[in-house]
Amino acid sequence: MPVAAAIRVILRHNLEALLAHQEVARHGTDIEGVHQMRVALRRMRSALSLFRALLDREQTRAWREQMRQLAGQLGRARDLDVFIDEGLADTAGKLPLPGETALRELALARREQVYASEVRPLLESEAYRHFCTEFPRWIEQGLDLPEPKLAQPILARARKLLDKQERRVLDAGSAVNRQDASAMHQLRIECKKLRYAAEFFRPLFTDMAEFIRCMKGIQDLLGVMNDLALTQSLLDDLLGNTPQDRDLQRFAGALIGWRSYHFQGLLDDFDNRWEALVAARRPWWD
The missing domain is CATH 1.40.20.10 (CHAD domain)
Structure with missing residues (x-):
């Protein structure tokens, strides 16, 4: 093609x-x-x-x-x-x-x-x-x-594009400061682009599903981080007109604490998920 x-x-x-x-x-x-x-x-x-x-x-x-x-x-x-x-x-x-x-x-x-x-x-x-x-x-x-x-033919171009986006992911994620929200957000964006590219070209290469599965491991973690940031901003918006409702305010604080604790548990597994992605077989190299 x-x-x-x-x-x-x-x-x-x-x-x-x-x-x-x-x-x-x-x-x-x-x-x-x-x-x-x-x-x-x-x-x-x-x-x-x-x-x-x-x-x-x-x-x-x-x-x-x-x-x-x-x-x-x-x-x-x-x-x-x-x-x-x-x-x-x-x-x-x-x-x-x-x-x-x-x-x-x-x-x-x-x-x-x-x-x-x-x-x-x-x-x-x-x-x-x-x-x-x-x-x-x-x-x-x-x-x-x-x-x-x-x-x-698309095959050679697909290999070049996948290689290029993979390098962007590795550049963004190698030695990333996991406490730097901006750096982690950029890694999330680059991972998403690589995931999309892998899905676009999936019919061209065997075993692409396994590589995408490894991508999902790190993306799930980064997605929870993004959801946590959105939760904080949504609560600010939802509760902006209810400052006197102590029950709502306390529950919202507990919700943030719950989700933050869950994210920290995932973050402890960042290295394992990252290493799995780095070590994953690149089907387009065959």
């Missing part, structure tokens, strides 16, 4: 995933709607970034910015979904303090407000309609460039 055809396959696949989940996101009854829409947008942005040296820079930059804005407008809904369905669910009935039910009701009310004021208006917006109309057209026509490398 030529490089251009491979790019089209990757973009079409993720665009179909985006469109397939938009009605689920609109109704808000299943958190996978917003989640899968955001994943599809991130994957398409990552694909355009991965192949940016071969594509029209201005056009791809514009599409990536549109995708960034669309995903960003779904961000608060996703953060609340995760907070309710994972953060609060994880501690349900485990903290011997009042305030759990009140906090959950407060979060559910805010979630409904955000779906009504941000998610549904986005899906009805001119910007989203424009993207859904014009981006598929660009997929079919925008890759017809006089770039010889786009006509080359």
Whole structure:
């Protein structure tokens, strides 16, 4: 398969995933709607970034910015979904303090407000309609460039791209200060890009599933770190108008403590997860 055809396959696949989940996101009854829409947008942005040296820079930059804005407008809904369905669910009935039910009701009310004021208006917006109309057209026509490398077989290009992104992960993670939130966040971003690239090219190489499994080990840890930071900011937002409600404030503090303790337990296993990733077989080297 030529490089251009491979790019089209990757973009079409993720665009179909985006469109397939938009009605689920609109109704808000299943958190996978917003989640899968955001994943599809991130994957398409990552694909355009991965192949940016071969594509029209201005056009791809514009599409990536549109995708960034669309995903960003779904961000608060996703953060609340995760907070309710994972953060609060994880501690349900485990903290011997009042305030759990009140906090959950407060979060559910805010979630409904955000779906009504941000998610549904986005899906009805001119910007989203424009993207859904014009981006598929660009997929079919925008890759017809006089770039010889786009006509080359994808296999060699995939190996080079995977090698390049793997080096970025190793540079970001080797000797990383685990107490440096910014450095750990950058490692999380680079790992996500490598994970996406590995999934894009999975059909080309045998045993890629094992490498992706090793990627998941470190990503799970970094994801909990990110969720903890989001929990703190969400609680600040949710409780900003309830400073006198001591039960809510105390329960929120205990929730942060619980999740922080859980994260520290995972962080103690960072070296093992990192070493497993470093030692993992690279299927594209064969």
